[in-house]
Amino acid sequence: MSSNRAVDRQDVVVVGGGIGGLAAALALRLQGQSVRLLERAAEFGEVGAGLQLAPNATRILREWGVLDQVLAAGVEPHRLVLRDAVSGDELTHLDLDDEFRTRFGAPYVVVHRSDLHRILVDACRDAGVLLETNCHVERVESTDDTAFTYCAGGRVLESHVALGVDGLNSTLRDGIVGDQPVASGYVAYRGAVAVEEMPAEVNLDEVVAWIGPTCHLVQYALRQRQMVNQVAVFRSPAFDRGESDWGGPEELDDAFRNCCEPVRNGLASLWRDRRWQMHDREPVDNWISGRLLLLGDAAHPVLQYLAQGACQALEDAATIAREASEHNNDWPTALQATQQARIPRTARVQRNARTWGDIWHIDGVGRLLRNELLTNRDPHDYTHIDWLYTARETE
Template sequence: MSALKDTHVIVAGGGIGGAANALALARRGAQVTLFERASEFGEVGAGLQIGPHGSRILKEWGIFDEVVAKGVLPKNIVFRDAVTAEVLTRIDLGREYQEHYGGVYFVVHRSDLHAALVAAARRAGADLVTDADVVDAVTEGDRVHVTLADGSVHAADTLLAMDGLHSTLRRKIHDDKPVGSGYVAFRGTVPMDEVPFADEIEDVVGYIGPRCHFIQYPLRGGTMLNQVAVFQSPAFLRGEEMWGSPEELAHAYDHCHESVRKALGYLWTDKWWPMFDREPVENWVDGRMILLGDAAHPPLQYLASGAVMALEDAKCLSDYAARDLRGDNANWPAILRDVNAERAPRCNRILTVGRMWGDLWHLDGAGREARNELFRIRDTSSYKYTDWLWGYDSGRARPAAAV
């Protein structure tokens, strides 16, 4: 495909979103240069949940089979009460679900998805450069000039700023900072044969409870167990600058069921992730630069859609560019505004609903009892509350072409 053969795009940031955009644009013929500040490409973390809104995109790009072969297709998403371990509700991810959404729900190691995107972007012709930290960008006429930390300047037709939660380039548009949630995540992946209770875990299982939750699911064809423990940090509540620690983890689940407590010993304790997001913003565009991925809309993880939002960004932008560029790079500012107009409402809804969903998971007392009853009586055959999330397709909401 060569619809974009006469355009040059720079991508700042080589995470999942940056690699996805490099792939989506390069496969349509664009000249893509991706700058990554690290010395090599890689992702730190553990498992990711990819809903059908993501698997449909990976299939379109031709890498779904490769990625899902390294993951697991769970049969259900199961919610349990963290205090009693009672099953509150489940989402059947089988044939009816897959037919309804036109895709599957799967789980995969973050590094496996990232490696597949990087390799596919390179095969498509993208130039992926490491040890290259983008520190500034200025639109001058019909070009954007991108400055690296080494002082070199590179010109392109547009810049995709995908430099993450702590984005340097976001500061050119918004004077804001990441927002601490007060919750911290501990993760761990271990071989299944090293975990005595692992045979019981075939689905995505979420224990939700007062001030904490705990997630379990298999990875890499069922050979690995992925676990995530998230709890409210007492140090954050005391107003301390540094919060979340193994010492806090040691007692964060004392009120929870034995099924949760016995699993804590299989978490990593040499690293942890205080959870931040940002306030939703409407404008992501500055001249010929657009913020995308976590630079634009970093979510808390409760809707398991952070990585998929980055894939959606990439599909939306490449689709709009292929439709509206028509060999005229003067159209880039209008294309960026159109992408912004579609994606911001969608992503900002995920940010705000994600915060609400986290509050719901962590209720105590009467609130917990009411939530549990609502989960128990949920109509498991209805998709009315999830269609907005999993049924989204950027092609359906596309604005008229700019002129």
């Protein structure tokens, strides 16, 4: 082992300073663990625009004492709405009212990613998590009782356990799973602008998904309805042709050419200098190597159609903290218990997200049948979301 070990030994080293890593660090620190979090970037920050937090996530944020801050920074929409992107017709909706909050025990909130990230950074710092930037982790090795986290430059940190929460392209995942990201062929363009900069009126009380053949557009308000967040997603013809550079801005407008006017108008407010090619990975049955456990997108990256990426990372964090406490810091047992609790659920989310994407983007007769089924749906029918929103990972 290297001689450049840290003098102090933490209970937990968390690799990755995104939302999932910060959540894991906060949850464990609130349980009394000593935690050091390592972020590769020069400073903490989050790239992107808005995200949706369903009750399975907001219940957890409330337990950590940060939900009020998230509510102050975000928006509680009144409805989730599906519309046909071609005709503009409303297909179905879900009221996010008192009945919804009572049923699921918490509200539905939309928030800017950077606002949630900042809230978690501040909460971690206030709780006593040791936060470090400019730290590139190369690998983690384990003995029977110690995790050794190797950083670029020769520094080695010792802990009881290490958590790999370093995202879709996780370096640490390679040593456990060794698979590759699966390209969906779809690409996302995002944009968050002030309400007055929108070229067309947007309902600030709704999360609207305009779903169409091989494309969709999501719109909702952020920051107490002062901003509008948009995400446009489409199937890339360049990907289908086998090109390595796919989903460029030259494809964006053409992908939505047959959509209704409100959808086409929304495209003008998107950022065109960046894009997010959409990938996930196949569900796997092991996230553990010695005293290293993968969490978040490193363990179970999910396509965005269920709006559950951040939510599942928060569930992961709550679960590892609960299992560490229930097993009296018997870490090998706690890691196994976390994996056993989380893998079936996250695999179901991953698979359902893929299916939901297929449903959103169907064309022809399938689109007509989908629209009829959705239009005839009872808005108070919770059949297809009960399993997702009622899971109580912290009980």
